[in-house]
Amino acid sequence: MLMNIKLIVGLGNPGSEYRDTRHNAGFWLIDRLAAQWHAPLRDEKKFCGDCARVRAHGRDIWLLKPQTFMNLSGKAVAALAQFYKIAPAEILVVHDELDLPCGRIRFKLGGGNGGHNGLKDIQAKLASPDFYRLRLGIGHPGDKNLVSAHVLNKPSPDERNLLEHAIDKSLQHLPLLLDGDKDAAVRALHSA
Known part of the structure; x- marks a missing residue:
């Protein structure tokens, strides 16, 4: 299947108390991408999020940071996707991942949600994984009882550096994804 990304969503929680928490890694990438593309994000009430439209890679691409809190991320994604007739396979969701070591990156199409409430809600609202x-x-964190505190707290300075490096690497190789060269992107992103 030929990739044709039209919407890039970064997951996180709104509010200054969550700004620097691990759960907001998706927001961090969108903020960096919006700055790189000179695309200021604006609050769009009808899409329940901060968004921008950019002309890049031969098409319009939307950037979205849902402002609904993580558990209701699908509300914003579905609102924008339905309004602009963007299919699930044209959406890239950037999110924090517990099941990967800090700073590692993985790219994939579909699959489960791994207990990630943002992904779970997006799957439900789009009626598709x-x-x-x-x-x-x-x-x-090593114990499922510590997961909530882990994702809602700030990473250590070393972890933040690893995450920033992962975002740098993601942004560096994002053009491969947007140009449809999925195999090259996967090789680049998945390398240590």
């Missing part, structure tokens, strides 16, 4: 995911590893 078949969207692309860019997974930014934040590491697992």
Whole structure:
């Protein structure tokens, strides 16, 4: 299937108290991409999020940071996708990933949600799991009872550096994804 990404969503929680938490890694990437593309994000009430439209790689691409809180991310994604007739397979969701070591990156199409409430809600609202995911590893605390505190707290300075490096690498290789060269992107993103 030929990739044709029209919407890039970064997951996180709104509010200053969450700004620097691990759960907001998707927001961090969107903020960096918006700055790189000179595309200021604006609050769009009808899409329940901060978004921008950019002309890049021969098409319009939307950037979206849902402002609904993580558990309701699908509300914003579905609102924008339905309005602009963007199919699930034209969406790339960037999110924090517990099941990857901090700083690792993985890219895939579809699959489960791994207990990630943002992904779970997007799957429900789109009635499909078949969207692309860019997974930014934040590491697992080792005990499922510590997961909530882990994702809602700030990473250590070393972990933040690893995450920033992962975002740098993701942005460097994003053009491969947007140009449809999935295999080259996967090789580049998945290399240590």
